[in-house]
Amino acid sequence: MRTAYRTRDGRILRDVAAIGAAMVAVGASFGAVAVAAGLPAWATLSMSVLLYAGGAQFMAVGLIAAGSPLAAVLAGLLLNARHLPFGLALGGALGPRRWQRLLGSHFMTDEATAFALARPAGPERRRAFWLAGVLLFLAWNAGTVLGVVAGGAVGDPGALGLDAAFPAGLAALLLPGLRDRETRRVALTGAALAVLATPLLPAGLPVLLALAALVLPVLARRRAAAAPDGAAPAHPGGRSADHAGPGDDDESRVVRAGEASC
Amino acid sequence: MLIAVILALATGTYGFRVAGVLLRDRLELPEWSRHLLPVAAAALLAALAATAALTEAGGFAGYARPAGVLVGLVLAWRRAPFVLIVVAAAGTTALLRLLGVA
Numbered sequence: 001m002r003t004a005y006r007t008r009d010g011r012i013l014r015d016v017a018a019i020g021a022a023m024v025a026v027g028a029s030f031g032a033v034a035v036a037a038g039l040p041a042w043a044t045l046s047m048s049v050l051l052y053a054g055g056a057q058f059m060a061v062g063l064i065a066a067g068s069p070l071a072a073v074l075a076g077l078l079l080n081a082r083h084l085p086f087g088l089a090l091g092g093a094l095g096p097r098r099w100q101r102l103l104g105s106h107f108m109t110d111e112a113t114a115f116a117l118a119r120p121a122g123p124e125r126r127r128a129f130w131l132a133g134v135l136l137f138l139a140w141n142a143g144t145v146l147g148v149v150a151g152g153a154v155g156d157p158g159a160l161g162l163d164a165a166f167p168a169g170l171a172a173l174l175l176p177g178l179r180d181r182e183t184r185r186v187a188l189t190g191a192a193l194a195v196l197a198t199p200l201l202p203a204g205l206p207v208l209l210a211l212a213a214l215v216l217p218v219l220a221r222r223r224a225a226a227a228p229d230g231a232a233p234a235h236p237g238g239r240s241a242d243h244a245g246p247g248d249d250d251e252s253r254v255v256r257a258g259e260a261s262c
Numbered sequence: 263m264l265i266a267v268i269l270a271l272a273t274g275t276y277g278f279r280v281a282g283v284l285l286r287d288r289l290e291l292p293e294w295s296r297h298l299l300p301v302a303a304a305a306l307l308a309a310l311a312a313t314a315a316l317t318e319a320g321g322f323a324g325y326a327r328p329a330g331v332l333v334g335l336v337l338a339w340r341r342a343p344f345v346l347i348v349v350a351a352a353g354t355t356a357l358l359r360l361l362g363v364a
Contacts, residue, residue: 014344014345015344015345017345018344018345018348018349019348022348022352039264040264043264043265043268046268047268047271047272050268050269050272051268051271051272051275052275053275056271056275060267060268060271064264064267069263069264069266069267072267072271073267073270073271073274076271076274076275077271077274077275077278080274080275080278080279081278082278082306082310083275083278083279083282084278084279084281084282084285085282085299085302085303085306086279086282086303086306087278087279087280087281087282087283087284087285087286088282088283088285088286088289088299088302088303089282089299089300089302089303090282090283090286090303091282091283091286091287091299092286092287094283101280101283101284102280104283105276105279105280105283106276106279108279108283110307110310113303113307114307117300117303117304117307158359159356159359159360160352160356161326161327161330161351161352161353161354161355161356161357161358161359162352163314163323163327163355164315164326164327164328164329164330164331164334164351164352164354164355165330165348165349165351165352166314167310167311167312167314167315167327167331167334167351168315168330168331168333168334168335168338168347168348168350168351168352169334169344169347169348169351170307170310170311170314171308171311171315171331171334171335171338172334172335172337172338172344172347172348173307173344174304174307174308174311175335175338175339177300177304178304182301183300183301183304186301186302186304186305187301187304187305187307187308188308189305190305190306190308190309191305191308191309191311191312191313192312193309194309194310194312194313195309195312195313195316195317198313198316198317198320199317199320199321203320206309206313207306207309207310207313208306209309210305210306210308210309211302211305211306213305214298214301214302214305217298217301218298221294
């Protein structure tokens, strides 16, 4: 058991390290940009420690430098509202104890959520969440310190293609879950809605709009319920009372947990 | 002023994060809708990945970035190791930019 955990931890660590390395570089660019925009070092560092949300931090620096602090708060919060549904999905994955949930919540990011939800519910998911959460937090903050100290000497993360690393990593973590038909339909529809809405809506809203795709399974269920004699039509896997429960969305992910790389 | 902005952002963001985690236990959701929570998270993450891959400041991100992400996707599809997916995506984009593709 112990060795099984150790090997799995090793795999998760290696995967998290790849994203962590990119986060050090982007964190450094945040530190450098913030200091160049006139933010004092203490403010730059406390943003990375206390706020710990890359997108909102870059946005806030821009809006503070432009002289609109209120807009910085509102835009940043709009951008981060997605963490609430992440928390709902993660729930007990942070741990059974209250302090674990209170502390773990601070480490919740898109990447930590994706790493955790890619693992089967239970102890494995919890370990993945904490490993990713703590390591990425350290990587982001180490990067910020580096950027504050090195300033303009920090290179452009765009030249390293790091802006492609994050969406590719997220997509790779999501892919196994998309084997489930319902998840696939909702996720792809949501992604399309968000992309189409991006030129029209302020940052943050397009991503939240993806939740509108949840009407698909809800409507499918209505239709299934309305069908005579419960002749359950195409509802994926007949996910009703028979095998509902925390495990059912995980079956497809267990396959990935066995590590697709071999 | 600056400290107020940072604290407001930090408190509000932590509020979103912790609210979902703590609500999960108290929310009386019907059984059939509980399994929609991870589906909702998948939709949000897919939307993040798609918008991050294709857009920048409300417009098209240029060709280099989506090309890199596409390479990553193909590798993920072929079940390549995660590290390789991330490195190949970044490498492709970096190389294209080096060659002058925006």
